[in-house]
Amino acid sequence: MAIERTLSIIKPDATRRNLTGAVADRLERAGLRIVAQKRLRLSRAQAEAFYAVHRERPFFNDLCTFMTSGPVVAQVLEGDNAVAKNREVMGATDPAKAAAGTIRKDFAESIEANSAHGSDSIENAAVEIAFFFSAIEIVG
Ligand code: GDP
Secondary structure (H helix, E strand, O other), X not given: OOEEEEEEEEOHHHHHOOOHHHHHHHHHHOOOEEEEEEEEOOOHHHHHXXXXXXXXXXXXXXXXXXXXXXXXXXXXXXXXXXXXXXXXXXXXXXXXXXXXXXXXXXXXXXXOXXXXXXXXXXXXXXXXXXXXXXXXXXXX
16 A cells, blocks of 8 residues: 545534544544644635535535634645545545444534545645645645
């Protein structure tokens, strides 16, 4: 397996409920290393740019409103097979369908307020990491 990097976001529903550490603990216990991390509040324009791929989806506006409703914690995760491993630890988008023991099953409030984001491919991970971090901020 190859060492990969992926982008994780701890979403506003989780930061609001003081679950930043609880979510990070799940990631670290799965063997993922947090090699960069910052807490910030996305502007509307930033949220729309980050989720541009979903612009035509019916939930796009609501999603951007949610993602700007409070602070997020963006992270770069590094490890073996990091992209897939992070998605496995997060669980399915809809917490009702997420497997037991996953972040979304245990913490998510709804299909929208689902506590965590994880890149869905190595290619998207590179783009999403560059959206939040410069190379000098990532320390493996
Ligand atoms: P992910 O890769 O598992 O995060 O899922 P997607 O890329 O399909 O969707 C991006 C984000 O949009 C999800 O994590 C949710 O926060 C939100 N989302 C997805 N599907 C829905 C939906 O049907 N309704 C609403 N309100 N939000 C959704």
